Amino acid sequence: MKKSKTKSVVSEPASDEKNLVSKQAQRQAERQQKKLQKQEQKQKRQLAREKKQLIKKQDEVRLHRSFKRSYHEDYQRKTELPSLTSQASAAFKMFFKFWKIFLPLLLIFVGLYIFLIGAMSENTLADVKANVEQTNKDVADGKIGTVGKAGLTLLGIISTGGLTTMNDAQVVIAVLLFAIIWLVTIYLARHLLAGHQEIKMRDGFYSALSPLVSTLVVGLIIFLEAVPIMLTIIVFQVALTTEFLSTPFYALLFFMFAALMITLSLYLLSSSFFAIIVVSAPGLYPLTAVRMAKNLIMGRRLRFLIRVFYLVIIVALLYLLLLMPAIILDGILKAQFAWLADSKIPFVAIIQLTITVFIFIYLSIYFYLFYRALLDYNDDAKLEL
Template sequence: MKKSKTKSVVSKSSSDEKNLVSKHVQRQAERQQKKLQKQEQKQKKQLAREKKQLVKKQDEVRLHRSFKRSYYEDYQRKTELPSLTSQANAVFKMFFKFWKIFLPLLLIFVGLYIFLIGAMSENTLADVRANVEQTNKDVADGKIGTVGKAGLTLLGIISTGGLTTMNDAQVVIAILLFTIIWLVTIYLARHLLAGHQEIKMRDGFYSALSPLVSTLVVGLIIFLEAIPIMLTVIVFQVALTTEFLSTPFYALLFFMFATLMITLSLYLLSSSFFAIIVVSAPGLYPLTAIRMA
């Protein structure tokens, strides 16, 4: 009995020792795992800090946006833009692929331009009236052949507006018409490129006009940025009428002035033209679009 008791005590003590050893090993393994996790978290934080520092350095350099020299080694393109020819080919391919959407849109634009701008002038209406009266006389006299000529003349007058300059109302209508068609085209192109094949042209007219005011504000900013070019043209016309450019020294001064003004205007306009496309996104303010562009 004593031997069996001693054996049971020894077995219990050995099992307890094994349990203690296994628990100790498990604790060490857990500690090592925690250390490894902490090291991984530290490495991730360091990588995130390094990325933030790189972004800050790139923002501080502001390549090609200041008068400081920018080196080629510091310049890193975030996106690779295709060339103009490839972009033009992509546009034509998309137009011919989805011609059932873009062709009616083009016809609507041409029709609205003809009837809202070409047929609004008083001279145009007078020419149309004269052609209609002459056609009625020819038909009454039996000259049916002149009806076709009168029809072609009438169509030419309406489509060209009589080749006269547009008045203020026609200019406003033309700007609004171009802006609406521009927004609808961008809306349709964005959804078609995103793979939404079920979109229709009417969806563009119903949903694309929300950034109309923002687009007009960006257009106003573009007009203000083009003022240096307008001033240069006005000064050039005045200099021609007053023979200011006859002397070489004054001509050199005007050339330097014109170069600076045109360069400044082109520098400002280079990003604002892209802002017209950026501002078409819903919920985007005009100044934010200009900063992004």
């Protein structure tokens, strides 16, 4: 009996030692597993960072670098874009397809412009018509017809946009209203093209104005980038007053300077203009939007400028086809009915302001569709009437 007790006493510490050794081994194994897991997590994080960096490098388009040769196949960016006419007609299609949304938007902003700034007065229109009549007598010996007079009147009032002469506060209000039109129209266009047919016009006012401050910051950047053009205009006016351009050599120097300044501004403005569209997405900072727009427009500036010049023609045709008949009709009616002339109701100014706001909405839709075309979206099927 004594021997068995001694054996059990000896075996107990041995088993305890084995348990301790096994526990230590388990702890070491667990520690090693944790270390391996941490290393795997670090490796995964590093891989994720590398992937993000690769994506950023792929997204960033750096076609030309200093002291490095640029090859044609490297900076040629093939993009399938719609033609000029189809792009312009697509914007018209979208406005008239969703007219129940865009037409109230147009009327609201026409009312806001009239209420906050004021329409062009009838006295301004009468002064322009009087100047046209005087020019007709002095220059053309009264040979200019009704259509010609209406065209000259249109040229005289087109710079007003249908608004009265604005002070500094009214200029700020006009810019803010234009920014709101831009943001609301792009917000509505984005959701309509995404298939959200249930969206309403009021949703644009409630949800589209969050990037207003960012949009104004991008607008400030655009203003700074337009400084070379403004400087060229100032220098040109000074050169005219001082007869600096009368010398051929100095005239050549000025036109070289002007071409350089205008090219620089157009190069900078072409990318920053798209930043106004990019920054309309929620959560984007202004400088991030400018960088993304620069990558998007790189290698495509010429196509963008061609569309801008084409838009100038479209805007001129809209004023010509819509405002000239209004000027002619206004003159005929006021000549036939004296009470209309005495009422001083600014029919032409209201029509011109309506056309101007429509052009603002149309330009917003047009440039947003062009932006989506650069991103390889196919919106033709969505705009079928």
